[in-house]
Amino acid sequence: MARRSRRAAAGPRKLRAMTDPVTGHAPFPPPVDFPGRDKLLAGIDRALAQGDGHAVTAALRGCLCALIRDPAVRLPDCVHAPISDHYARRELYRSREHGYSVVAMTWGPGQGTPIHDHSGLWCVEGVWDGELEITQYELLEREGERFRFRAAGGIQAGPGSAGSLIPPHEYHTIHNASADAVAVSLHVYQAPIEQCSKFQPQSGEWYLRVDNALRTDAAA
Numbered sequence: 001m002a003r004r005s006r007r008a009a010a011g012p013r014k015l016r017a018m019t020d021p022v023t024g025h026a027p028f029p030p031p032v033d034f035p036g037r038d039k040l041l042a043g044i045d046r047a048l049a050q051g052d053g054h055a056v057t058a059a060l061r062g063c064l065c066a067l068i069r070d071p072a073v074r075l076p077d078c079v080h081a082p083i084s085d086h087y088a089r090r091e092l093y094r095s096r097e098h099g100y101s102v103v104a105m106t107w108g109p110g111q112g113t114p115i116h117d118h119s120g121l122w123c124v125e126g127v128w129d130g131e132l133e134i135t136q137y138e139l140l141e142r143e144g145e146r147f148r149f150r151a152a153g154g155i156q157a158g159p160g161s162a163g164s165l166i167p168p169h170e171y172h173t174i175h176n177a178s179a180d181a182v183a184v185s186l187h188v189y190q191a192p193i194e195q196c197s198k199f200q201p202q203s204g205e206w207y208l209r210v211d212n213a214l215r216t217d218a219a220a
Contacts, residue, residue, distance in 0.1 A: 032092045032219045036073030040102075041093060043067055044188060048098045053122050053190075057164035060188055064126035064162040068186070075104055075128060075184065078219055082108035082182050090219035094192060101192040104219070105174075107132065107183040112175030115149060115199040115207060118165060121190040126162035130176065130183025134163065137171040145209045147199055171199075 043066070047059035067073050079090055088106040095101075107130070115137055125134075135154035139147060149171060157163070165172060176183045194214055199207035 028094055028096070029091045029216075029219070032076055032090075034074060034076040034092075036067075036070065037093075039070070040067050040073050041095075044100065044102070045095075045098065048100065053166055057122055057124050057166060060124040061126075061162045061164055064124060064186065064188070065160055068126055068128055068160045068162075075186070076219065079104040079106055079184050080129070080182065082106050082111070083217060084108065086215070087111040087113070087176075088217045089214060090217050091192070092219055099191050101189045103187045103189065103216075104128075105185045105187060107174070107176035107185070109176060109178050109180055109182070113173050113198075115171055115173055116212065117170045117197045118167065118189070119193055119196045120167045120170075121193055122164065122166045123170075123190070123193075124162060124164045124188045125174075126186050127157045127159055128184040128186050129159055130178065130181050131156055131158045132183050132185060133157075133173075133175045133177050135173045135175075136165075136169070137173070139168075139171060140205065146202065147207050147209055148205045149199065149207055150205055 043063040044060065047056055047063050050056045050059045076092070079088075079092075082088060083106070087108065090104045090106070091101060092104055093102040112133075133154060134157055136152045137149040138152040140150055141148045155161075155163070174185070196212050196214060197209045198212040199209055202208050
């Protein structure tokens with residue numbers, strides 16, 4: 001995830017209609033309890049105190065790597081249950097004080113994403129279980145809603161690994177290449193992300209940008 005690329009601004013994003021009139025985001029989700037939850041959140045809060053985005057995400061990478069290996073921290077059982085027709089997104093926590101969102105994602109065999117962005121938000125992603133293929137893309141040029149990308153390197157990320165995406169270097173894909181194993185990742189977003197851009201293949205290296213509303217699955 002370390003490769004950096006240049007990017008042209010992709011324009012403003014529209015939020016879904018069901019939003020809080022004060023925050024502009026969906027209502028706060030009910031709290032999800034799990035062993036080590038307070039320890040995980042305290043580590044995230046400490047990282048947020050670093051200030052700028054690069055320092056915060058560097059601290060969060062170290063934090064997630066340590067917490068994933070900590071036997072006292074165990075994500076709720078629901079995050080280990082894949083959903084057959086899409087990868088699962090379960091929001092476990094949203095900070096009223098700092099504004100960040102913690103989302104667990106469950107990747108069934110063969111599930112993954114198209115090229116997408118994070119709507120201008122930084123994110124730190126850690127692999128909790130299984131393995132994920134993560135490929136970053138470099139934006140070469142743009143013509144309106146058509147974007148020309150080239151793969152800029154990829155990694156096979158296993159349990160205990162973490163990486164960060166800081167705009168404008170946010171274009172990437174995630175894929176569980178396993179034929180039979182489920183993968184689980186934990187994502188800390190700068191703010192709740194309810195919509196992003198995804199990019200549909202056109203011809204060669206050209207892709208069409210489309211708005212993508214992000215569904216959230218129940219965490220119970």
